[in-house]
Amino acid sequence: MSLAISLCLAFLFALCHGSHSLPAQRTPHLDALLPNGNFEQVPNKSNMRERQIIGKYSLPHWEISGHVELVSGGPQPGGFYFAVPRGVHAARLGNLASISQYVKVKRGLVYSLTFGVTRSCAQDENIRISVPGQTNELPIQTLFSTNGGDTYAWAFKAKFDVVKVTFHNPGVQEDPTCGPLVDAVAIKEILPLRYTRGNFVKNGGFEIGPHVFNNFSTGILIPAKVQDLISPLPGWIIESLKPVKYIDSRHFEVPSGLAAIELVAGRESAIAQIIRTIAGRNYVLSFAVGDAHNGCHGSMMVEAFAGKAAFKLRFESNGKGAFKVGRFRFRADSNRTRLTFYSGFYHTKLHDFGHLCGPVLDNHISVNIHKVMVRFPITFIYIFNFCKSIFKITVLLLLAYKKMSLYQTLCFLLILSLCHCSHSVQPRRAPHLDVGLLPKWQL
């Protein structure tokens, strides 16, 4: 084989390699309402007895068990009022009743269900959400919104390609029709966490999170979790009993990107993460505290802990969507450091005292000071990349001008394509909600 042909083959190989190391085409993720997830496709009238649905398969796309009602929002006979903020209809699960649906998923991936649910008469109502082998029971006694818009998220790992998702009322009340009102159900594939260079905090900007309903959102309550891997909010641990609220930039003001967290339960819920550190090294922890532009006002304070070190970041909220950034230095005691954040105070909305709210958290960044000092500042990296592009263009122009021989051209192209490949290696999958979280500040 001649040298020219060998170079041709090497060039083609390099090009092929380059094409595979480009960012993967974003596969369509599951991120939508379940079929008839908003219960707006209603049963035939012949399958209804007043509000009660008669027949296991009468509610389109769902399988029902026990006393299940299809209710319309608004005042009801008997003095009840059912708030249905999305659309008109909702499913009401009576004593021990269930609704379920088979959902096509991909085995091994993590999915999060987002569902609007509120109690309809008793105080101590619960809802049990399950797929085969995984279940969680949520108390819905505390109303976080006064308009019936409470929405929760729960995640599971798919062990099969089709899973049966079930919502169940585990309670028994004197009135057998009493029980949780399920307003809308959506599902979203949760992508694996990606590493953000230089930042030890995973998902520090909360950009990977559960499905957010388009038309109406009061935020999504992330209930307490014992583990942080299979979670609607990967990377984070929700401590204690009360949830934290996931808020998105379409419905709220967030300090950065598409989403943030609102600490709605004062000291009763904390959000935490264990980061890798090196004992004895100094780190800087930076995070933003603000308000969601939702009328939550007053003196706010987020208390943060990094191992044994404690910090307080105060923020005076006018409820109009401002934020400030705090930076704290700490020394790691071991190779794992627990970061914990909670709201020091309880807050309610200015004109709605029943609506719990609180400070917004975003953009957690933890940097190893030692490493940053010895690494090139990020600006230099940008300048380097810019110079590299200029060099490539210059070489191509020179080639065209000088009309180099085939052999010389191939040599140059081979070197260029190899250079390109070595820098175009990307994560296997394009992340959801891809907003970079590079430090905005230089040390």
Ligand SMILES: [Ca+2]
């Ligand atoms: Ca964010």
